[in-house]
Amino acid sequence: MIVVGVDIGGTKSLAVRMNDAEVVEESRVELDRSLSALDAISRSVDSVLNDEVEAVGVGIAGLVRQGDGTFLWGPHVLGSNLQIRTEMSDRFGMPVHVDNDANTAAIAELRLGAARGHSDALFVSLGTGIGGAVIINGSLYRGGSFAGEWGHVQVDRDGLLCDCGKRGCWETLASGPALVRLAREVVSVNPDSSIARLLGSSRITGEAVVAAADAGDEIARALVTDVGRAFGQGLANLVAIFDPEIIIVGGGLGSVGESIVGPARRVLIDAVYGGKVRVPPTVRVAELGPAAGAIGAALQAAGEVR
């Protein structure tokens, strides 16, 4: 079966066309902020559409109501109350499945990636924020609709303001923007430091800080480790809550691998409640890379047709 999956972020989208479990085309679209979110989704679908496509899946960052495929709200996406399923079904004349982007990425990792062979797993997406998904008995556990929004667990009562408007959410300490904030701080305090010279005068990005760390810069490495430790502390919270066998770490920052996940894994052992008597979970980096969200959306779309 030929299906399309798209993953819609705040500033870009990624689309795939799949033939059963195989990606046959992939396309990255920069989203023009002047486009409505629905037009952005359409454009992204169009970029890989052909006559053989039978269904479309959409993953989007934020709260999606499963019942009617409506995107309700998300702090990183413009627009709210978007009736994506209805609108896209009308535009493309085929079944459309809509889900939270962490859910779609988790489905992809479960079927084709790092969670293959597990019936229970947590998927934690670390990027602009922290999202996630709970896999129980081989399926997504959604609760009422929005389970897995643990990026907004408050871990620091008087902490930094979060994009969601609350203070001290986990993602204020562990995310791409958190890493950028730390790097900016160092660069502004010490413009002659090695990291300042490495990052230069251009806009600092999380990727650039990780690259500097991986290239051996000690300061960059300390910052990445700091974010990795804050990430691991939050994983310890999830372990106290779920006692999972395996945690898959994905997302733009999570996918960079050991420079972030290593410190998280190490802090987890010490930070978790009952660490001495627990079997610590396996913490594994996602395997499908940035396309996971789109791939999972496509797999869900295929499920709509079967």
Next chain:
Amino acid sequence: MIVVGVDIGGTKSLAVRMNDAEVVEESRVELDRSLSALDAISRSVDSVLNDEVEAVGVGIAGLVRQGDGTFLWGPHVLGSNLQIRTEMSDRFGMPVHVDNDANTAAIAELRLGAARGHSDALFVSLGTGIGGAVIINGSLYRGGSFAGEWGHVQVDRDGLLCDCGKRGCWETLASGPALVRLAREVVSVNPDSSIARLLGSSRITGEAVVAAADAGDEIARALVTDVGRAFGQGLANLVAIFDPEIIIVGGGLGSVGESIVGPARRVLIDAVYGGKVRVPPTVRVAELGPAAGAIGAALQAAGEVR
């Protein structure tokens, strides 16, 4: 079927003998700290045992390994690595089921109490600490073994030291001991305050502070509200994670009802991520009172025989 259930705390235990779903005898035993934990369990079972009893269930505060019914460790209980199931089966010559006390209380509330008729629910026990249980599809979700230990989610990075040895766990802010700590602080700063006169010179307990609040003392009410709000903030974290339909609040302090649960419920609406678009969960006080843990243990014991 006639079965016995016991709930073992740090300083006291509660035992019930049940005939199917009906409690026919109940007994409260103060635990002498000189007794070994296994002898304390035996004594508690003995207090309601008769010749018709076919099985024994044990609920205990801490980490229990389901596979072999071993109590591994808990911050509020003396002893660790207790092979309760094996030892008690030998002593009483009948099947023994061992579980975490919040799990047993949740089972009781699910079958006979406030969660009746729900297939998915969170049970949150608020007392000396915070424990809990996850009900999914009508059964306990245990993860590897120890799911629901959310009292040890770190909500305040530089916060107070917890009984578990870590800092800023949810239960450092929301628990009986947290309420006592606040009351002591007020009384020591202002020994002429109304609450100081109400509580007198005897040892301050959480129950006494709640009683003073319910009797109309404004300061006591403010303290109980403060703990209730910290409790509600943590519930908001659980809602972001599970998006549950219903949360049952039990335990010694949780069971006092609206003076604690009211402020928690109110703060939840404002503190939860995506509160505007979420259907807020029902937060209901447990119905079975302090015997819930023992009743659930008995129900699990009956399941061992059937």
